[in-house]
Amino acid sequence: xxKYLTILSGHPRGGEKTWNSLYRNVIEPLNSDLAVLTGxxxxxxxxxxxxSKYKWFFDEPDDWFSYxxxxxxxNWKEYFELGKNTGLYNSGSIHFALKDILLNNYLNEIKAYExxxxxxxxxxxxNKHPDLNNKFIWIPEGEDYFGICDRHAxxxxxxxxxxxxxxxxxxxxxxxxxxxxxxxxxxxxxNQLIQNELLPIVKRFKRSQFTVSIKGDKNNWRIxxxxxxxxxxxxxxxxxxxxxxxxxxxxxxxxxxxxSNNLQIVSYYFYLLLRKKLGTFKKTTxxx
Numbered sequence: 169x170x171k172y173l174t175i176l177s178g179h180p181r182g183g184e185k186t187w188n189s190l191y192r193n194v195i196e197p198l199n200s201d202l203a204v205l206t207g208x209x210x211x212x213x214x215x216x217x218x219x220s221k222y223k224w225f226f227d228e229p230d231d232w233f234s235y236x237x238x239x240x241x242x243n244w245k246e247y248f249e250l251g252k253n254t255g256l257y258n259s260g261s262i263h264f265a266l267k268d269i270l271l272n273n274y275l276n277e278i279k280a281y282e283x284x285x286x287x288x289x290x291x292x293x294x295n296k297h298p299d300l301n302n303k304f305i306w307i308p309e310g311e312d313y314f315g316i317c318d319r320h321a322x323x324x325x326x327x328x329x330x331x332x333x334x335x336x337x338x339x340x341x342x343x344x345x346x347x348x349x350x351x352x353x354x355x356x357x358x359n360q361l362i363q364n365e366l367l368p369i370v371k372r373f374k375r376s377q378f379t380v381s382i383k384g385d386k387n388n389w390r391i392x393x394x395x396x397x398x399x400x401x402x403x404x405x406x407x408x409x410x411x412x413x414x415x416x417x418x419x420x421x422x423x424x425x426x427x428s429n430n431l432q433i434v435s436y437y438f439y440l441l442l443r444k445k446l447g448t449f450k451k452t453t454x455x456x
Contacts, residue, residue, distance in 0.1 A: 171302075172200035173281040176220075177266045180210050181290040181385040185400040187216055193293035193376070195219070200285065203277075205266055216289075224274060232261045239268075242339035250344065254352035259388040263318070263353060264334045271332040279325050286331075287320045290385075292402070294433060295376035295417050305331065305366060308375040310412050315354030316361065316370070319379065330364040337363050376417065378410040394440070399432045407440050 174194060195202055204220040207228025211217060229235055236244050248257050270278065278284055283302050300306045306322040323331045337343055337360040348355050361367040380402045381392040392403035394410075404410050414437040417430070 169280065169282055170199075170201060171282045172198045172285060173203055173278060173283075174198075174200045174285040174287065175203045175205060175270070175278070176216060176287060176289050177205045177270070178263070178288050178290075179386050179388075180206055180214060180216070181288075181382070181387070182292065182380050183382040183385075183400070183402070184215055185402060186290065186292045186380055186382075187214070189293040189377075190287075190291065191215075191219065193295060194285065194297040197296045198285075198299060201281070203274075205270060205274075206289075222274070222277060224269075226269065232265055235265045235268075236261070236335070236339075240335065240339045243341060243344050244335065244339040247338045247343050250346070251351040251356070254350065255388070255390070256352050256356060260353040260356065262388060264338060264356075267332045268335040271329065275329060275332075278328055282325055284323045284325065284328050285320070286323060288379075290379050290381060290405075291320060291377040292380045293377045294413055294430065295420060297376065298373060300373065304369050304371045305361075306371055306373050308377070309372045310375055311354075311406065311409055312358075313352055313354040314348070314350055315352065315356065315358035318353050318357040320377065327366060327369070330366055331361075333364060334360045374416045375409065375413050378413045379405040381405060396432060396436045399436070407444075411437065411440060411444075 174190075176190075194200060201222070202216065202220040203222035203224060204216050205224040205226075208225045209228060211225055217223065233245070248261055251257050251260065283300070285297075300322050302324045305324070305327060307317055308320055311317040311319065321331070334357070338356065342363060343359070346359065348359070358367070361370060381387060382401050382403065390405045392405045394404040394407055396402050396404065414430075414433060421429070
């Protein structure tokens with residue numbers, strides 16, 4: 169049994185520079201096979217088409233709610249309505265359906281591996297991904313938004329079926345009994361892990377990646393506003409995620425290597441830190 173399978177799932181955002189960071193920092197160091205789950209309409213001559221062992225391309229619906237209507241008859245629609253003002257209604261309905269497609273079509277292929285890295289196309293990696301203990305589900309620190317971060321996870325094969333089984337949860341009566349004031353993707357994810365008795369085996373590891381976008385990408389929720397200058401037209405979505413990743417890299421590398429190998433990243437890191445401090449200063453100084 170080979171140890172790692174990395175699954176890229178969703179819309180192919182981020183571009184070749186971002187995907188090269190995945191090959192360099194995840195696929196190659198961990199000797200991982202690569203699987204790609206995305207709609208046919210997004211596929212052309214991208215590098216991940218050649219590099220992937222498994223090409224799970226499908227005819228993507230124009231309206232993802234039709235996916236649920238054809239297969240489920242419980243509370244899923246009412247559940248999404250509860251999160252209509254968050255990313256749950258749009259991006260969540262896509263993200264959960266993608267997990268359902270994996271669960272119902274490719275589970276045998278997935279379970280041929282010891283550990284599965286379930287992640288997104290738009291994650292930019294700036295350090296080598298750790299080789300993690302296969303007794304736990306590993307999730308990067310931060311970006312929890314009252315739940316738990318749903319952008320990247322390393323899951324033991326023995327738990328992957330329960331991990332992917334999120335649509336059964338949102339379709340159940342249990343899901344709409346939630347007392348959460350804010351219902352978003354992260355809260356849903358955490359509640360599903362609780363329901364499927366997986367939360368006790370979740371551990372966190374230091375973040376070394378951040379979410380990015382390039383011009384022309386289809387974004388379902390957060391619009392990127394922070395451009396990393398002289399870095400191939402890449403925009404950040406979540407500045408704190410970027411700052412945390414670079415902070416962890418600073419602690420990992422010697423200062424000289426850190427500065428010489430990551431000049432554009434370092435420059436933007438200090439620029440964002442300055443913006444953050446000035447913003448705090450203004451709030452403190454001009455507070456009524």
